[in-house]
Amino acid sequence: DAGVTQSPTHLIKxxxxxxxxxxxxxxxHKSVSxxxxxxGQGPQFIFQYYEKEERGRGNFPDRFSARQFPNYSSELxxxxxxxGDSALYLCASSWAGVAGYNEQFFGPGTRLTVL
Amino acid sequence: xxxxxxxxxxxxxxxxxxxxxxxVYETRDTTYYLxxxxxxxxxxxxxxxxxxxxxEQNEISGRxxxxxxxxxxxxxxxxxxxxxxxxxxxxCALSEGYAxxxxxxxxxxxxxxxx
Numbered sequence: 249d250a251g252v253t254q255s256p257t258h259l260i261k262x263x264x265x266x267x268x269x270x271x272x273x274x275x276x277h278k279s280v281s282x283x284x285x286x287x288g289q290g291p292q293f294i295f296q297y298y299e300k301e302e303r304g305r306g307n308f309p310d311r312f313s314a315r316q317f318p319n320y321s322s323e324l325x326x327x328x329x330x331x332g333d334s335a336l337y338l339c340a341s342s343w344a345g346v347a348g349y350n351e352q353f354f355g356p357g358t359r360l361t362v363l
Numbered sequence: 364x365x366x367x368x369x370x371x372x373x374x375x376x377x378x379x380x381x382x383x384x385x386x387v388y389e390t391r392d393t394t395y396y397l398x399x400x401x402x403x404x405x406x407x408x409x410x411x412x413x414x415x416x417x418x419e420q421n422e423i424s425g426r427x428x429x430x431x432x433x434x435x436x437x438x439x440x441x442x443x444x445x446x447x448x449x450x451x452x453x454x455c456a457l458s459e460g461y462a463x464x465x466x467x468x469x470x471x472x473x474x475x476x477x478x
Contacts, residue, residue: 281465290367290454290468291408304465336406340466351398352466354408 250275252341252355260361261329269324269358273341279303280322281352282314283338291338297322326360334362365390367457369469376445377477384440384472386455392416397431397438398456398466408454414438445476 253272261267273280279298283291293306297316316322320341326333336359340352366389376382388397399411412422414431422429426443442449452471458464 283466290456290470291466293465293467296465306465338408340408351396351410351413353410354400356405356407359406 252339252353254337254339254355254358256358257356258359258361260363262363263329263331265329265362266325266327267329267360269326269337269339269360270321271324271339271341271355272321273339274353277341277343277353278320279342279350280316280320281340281342282322282324283340284308285336285338285357286332287335294324329362331362334360336360365392365395365457365459365467367455367467367469369453369455369472371472372470373473373475375475375477378447379444380476381441381443382445382474382476384442384453384455384474386438386440386469388436388438388455388457390457390459392459394460396458396464398458399429399438399440400454400456400468402452402454402471404451411440442474445474447476447478450474450476 255270281296282294284294285291294308295314296304300316311327314324336357338357339355342350342352368387395416397414400408402408419431428441430439452473454471455469456466458466
């Protein structure tokens with residue numbers, strides 16, 4: 249079975265631009281989460297979606313937004329890019345965002361560089 | 364607020380040595396899950412183990428073992444007879460309430476296994 253897929257793999261943008269990152273979860277998984285990993289640090293939670301509804305939001309500015317589609321894929325949008333947004337953006341999927349043994353499985357990430 | 368601390372930022376061992384990676388967590392919830400993930404140079408987070416707060420049994424999987432102690436809020440990870448392929452960054456993570464909830468990661472421990 250295919251794992252979590254993310255596109256693009258790498259992206260270079262300039263300050264002030266906007267970017268859209270995409271994620272397709274593992275087949276059958278209904279929950280998608282986004283994490284930002286700055287070089288040398290652990291991943292930081294950005295958003296979680298389940299059945300197209302936002303279930304959680306981390307401590308990120310409103311420049312960050314996301315959505316989940318009927319097929320459970322997801323997009324993460326970042327507006328007005330800053331140099332500090334340069335990071336590896338990880339998408340994770342899990343079967344459901346409810347109680348149970350639903351560990352999150354991660355995709356390969358999108359490496360965003362802001363110049 | 365939940366927090367995960369991995370005090371060892373970098374560990375270097377020679378192949379076949381045993382190595383223990385420390386993880387200390389903080390949470391006010393009585394129901395929580397603890398995880399270990401491995402991040403090789405490719406960047407993808409690989410799930411290793413999940414433990415819930417009600418199960419303090421230690422676990423062994425091949426060369427890997429985990430020691431969960433609620434009394435000290437620790438969830439340590441030991442690799443026996445380390446191999447070069449074990450070289451990676453290892454993250455400990457915590458989710459409160461249920462396993463599919465947002466993950467709080469530690470800062471990671473970079474393990475280098477030299478031949």
